[in-house]
Amino acid sequence: MAKVPHRLYLTEEQMPKQWYNLRADMKEQPDPILNPATFQPVTEEDLYPVFCEKLAHQELDGETRYIDIPEEIQDFYKMYRPSPLIRAYNLEKALDTPAKIYYKFEGNNTSGSHKLNSAIAQAYYAKEQGLKGLTTETGAGQWGTALAEACSYYHIPLTVYMVKCSYEQKPFRKSVIETFDASIIPSPSDTTNVGRAILKEHPDTTGSLGCAISEAVEKAVSTPGYKYVLGSVLNQVLLHQSIIGLESKIAMEMLDEYPDVVIGCAGGGSNLGGLIAPFMQDKLLGRANTRFIAVEPASCPSLTRGRYAYDFCDTGRVTPMARMYTLGCDFIPSANHAGGLRYHGMSPILSKLYHDGYMDAISVEQTKVFEAATFFAKQETILPAPESAHAIYGAMEEAKKCKETGEAKTILFGLTGTGYFDMMAYSAYLNKSMNDYIPTDEELEPGFAGLPKIPGIQE
Amino acid sequence: MAKVPHRLYLTEEQMPKQWYNLRADMKEQPDPILNPATFQPVTEEDLYPVFCEKLAHQELDGETRYIDIPEEIQDFYKMYRPSPLIRAYNLEKALDTPAKIYYKFEGNNTSGSHKLNSAIAQAYYAKEQGLKGLTTETGAGQWGTALAEACSYYHIPLTVYMVKCSYEQKPFRKSVIETFDASIIPSPSDTTNVGRAILKEHPDTTGSLGCAISEAVEKAVSTPGYKYVLGSVLNQVLLHQSIIGLESKIAMEMLDEYPDVVIGCAGGGSNLGGLIAPFMQDKLLGRANTRFIAVEPASCPSLTRGRYAYDFCDTGRVTPMARMYTLGCDFIPSANHAGGLRYHGMSPILSKLYHDGYMDAISVEQTKVFEAATFFAKQETILPAPESAHAIYGAMEEAKKCKETGEAKTILFGLTGTGYFDMMAYSAYLNKSMNDYIPTDEELEPGFAGLPKIPGIQE
Structure with missing residues (x-):
């Protein structure tokens, strides 16, 4: 050696040609995601108003061990991986x-950061489904930048809700995201019901990821042809990041x-x-x-x-x-x-x-x-x-x-x-x-x- | 294929183990550098008050075609090359x-940027000569950052004169340079005779590289054990960047x-x-x-x-x-x-x-x-x-x-x-x-x- x-x-x-789905080898699966209206496990269809269909499928698929990385995503990976x-x-x-x-x-x-690994996958599936645009939130700005890059590559309009304290601390993150053609809104904002409600209750809040997520989801479900994407937490994201x-x-x-x-x-x-x-x-x-x-x-x-x-x-x-x-x-x-x-x-x-x-x-x-x-x-x-x-x-x-x-x-x-x-x-x-x-x-x-x-x- | x-x-x-000295293959050499006091070509010794001895040698050596890259520099190159x-x-x-x-x-x-290629070489020779510190100038900040990294690696104190308009436009460059333990002074400054003279004549000047160089050189020759280093223009720099x-x-x-x-x-x-x-x-x-x-x-x-x-x-x-x-x-x-x-x-x-x-x-x-x-x-x-x-x-x-x-x-x-x-x-x-x-x-x-x-x- x-x-x-x-x-x-x-x-x-x-380079790997498949992602690995860790759930397939877990002895016990994570507890199911629940629909807050029915308290029943969500179905793929329940997720369609918010997520791309392919991503909703990946979110709930605990069985398929290896999932092919689409060739276009592999090609994008080769630009920086x-x-x-x-x-x-x-x-x-x-x-x-x-x-x-x-x-x-x-x-x-x-x-x-690593965020681009999932951003390009999510933008690809959005493009494939013929979506008109995407919304997301970003905290420190890494995910927002990554998704802006990915959406710019596929010419998908993107609106980013950025946690207000990061937005103020990092003016240059904003410029990078705008260089890649995305719009960026400090959160909480007056562009959504949930943002307005939070601002009313806590006018001085510096924001949180949880709050920015609420705004991005509301914006997606209320804008025809738009869906919401998220840079962490979700099973689909961990899959891409494998x-x-x-x-x-x-x-x-x-x-x-x-x-x-x-x-x-x-x-x-x-x-x-x-x-x-x-x-x-x-x-x-x-x-x-x-x-x-x-x-x-x-x-x-x-x-x-x-x-x-x-x-x-x-x-x-x-x-x-x-x-x-x-x-x-x-x-x-x-x-x-x-x-x-x-x-x-x-x-x-x-x-x-x-x-x-x-x-x-x-x-x-x-x-x-x-x-x-x-x-x-x-x-x-x-x-x-x-x-x-x-x-x-x-x-x-x-x-x-x-x-x-x-x-x-x-x-x-x-x-x-x-x-x-x-x-x-x-x-x-x-x-x-x-x-x-x-x-x-x-x-x-x-x-x-x-x-x-x-x-x-x-x- | x-x-x-x-x-x-x-x-x-x-990876290359030698730098290439382009002058060795030029049919006509660049005209010699002149001593401004005598109008005669400078000798290595003329350069010693300002430059490290090894670097002064490289500056004037138009003949040696390939120059071994010291092993320590090769090892540093392997960290990012x-x-x-x-x-x-x-x-x-x-x-x-x-x-x-x-x-x-x-x-x-x-x-x-590429500036690190020469920064680490110049810091290495400074260390080898047992210098107490270095001075330099930086325009946009790339060279200052690179040299700060290199000097921090060899624990050599560094003072950077940064062109004032860049210093003001790029506050975060300053923080990076300080993270690597260097001090940074906006130029022109009142820390040198030449800086004070320029400020007197042009109090509103936003500075220039030429002016920052003057200050850094003055600081080096007036501080015992210090020498001056430069990130571009010089023959030695082109050698390292080969x-x-x-x-x-x-x-x-x-x-x-x-x-x-x-x-x-x-x-x-x-x-x-x-x-x-x-x-x-x-x-x-x-x-x-x-x-x-x-x-x-x-x-x-x-x-x-x-x-x-x-x-x-x-x-x-x-x-x-x-x-x-x-x-x-x-x-x-x-x-x-x-x-x-x-x-x-x-x-x-x-x-x-x-x-x-x-x-x-x-x-x-x-x-x-x-x-x-x-x-x-x-x-x-x-x-x-x-x-x-x-x-x-x-x-x-x-x-x-x-x-x-x-x-x-x-x-x-x-x-x-x-x-x-x-x-x-x-x-x-x-x-x-x-x-x-x-x-x-x-x-x-x-x-x-x-x-x-x-x-x-x-x-």
């Missing part, structure tokens, strides 16, 4: 650890490596679910005993401090209900919290795996996150997104433990994106004006109290 | 051209391709000189007849409207004099001009090649540049830096000509960087508030009138 290169790129021929699997030689050296650290870097495309894990696994096999630990940041779960998918398959099938660690912000701790319960996916309670780890759909994270990972819930697939003991989770305050981010940037010359830096923090902690124990573990983490549009947050860190707000139990209580009551299921 | 992949990455083993050679399938399709368009994309590193062309040539050979046209943007010449180096060698040695095109901004047209004359490299007239195409060291480009490519002169190597007819040059107004940039972004999903978009414009023009003539030319251009920190300029383009200022002949006259008088050489 030759020396492991710093960066390993698969060839186009080696494969993403490199990087050996963090300099980080290892700086930490003086016996661990081997690998990371899958998804930031080298203009959207700046490309991250599949490529990682092929690359690690080429190096005769297999991870002892896989670490990812967790907001809605899109990156983490995609990264771990094929490795979790091995664990579910008893072929490996890898440890999986979700790292979430202490200010929005859905896995580590949330309830495993049925909840709405949005603040306006217009979406179906999913069973997931949640802080309650009324929860709005502190405006002091930088970057993404601001969602009140968590992917139902990841929630189920976590609940069943297949995955661990930790939370971390943002000063520590930015400490890890700047340390990493100086060693590895990549400026990470604050979201991604949660995973860096987790990987560094594991590597430090290896130093103590002398174990030469193989660590794989997901570096989901770059931080070019997060310099205001970096600046706050450098100026030591970063706020490490952690909600108290009392502050979390109203969110839990607002969880929906479902006769016979959740009283 | 299999289908050409969208992106071709060399393996680590295929090889950069991909990309086949612009979607751009070709959108232009409906028979031409094959390739581009070498240097933007996938945190500095966002890695771009060398990698491109290897990749094209793997594809059985050879460019009919090579196109690059031109400010000081660092990217263009590096990209064309091995192809120009073939032309100089009669092995190929490639056409080379430099694309420069109409607002700072040193090749297309400048004089081929001896001039100072800086506004404060503290540097040696080089013979180059220049607008005069007093020339300050319009503050309306977005991005880099703001230097009054041009690499003496490129100037000589242009003067001797080996290379063509065109200039373009910035609205057309941003038109090309956004068109490209939508086809190829990469948001280019304004600088790089000059090359895109040139490549698109060539491809359109091919459509008219039916010629299936092979076009190679340099995509030097990404535009994440240039969104204010993109925004101006989107809002149709972009200014296409082109200096009149009368406005250029004072710059030419200020060219230095050199007895017996330039009266």
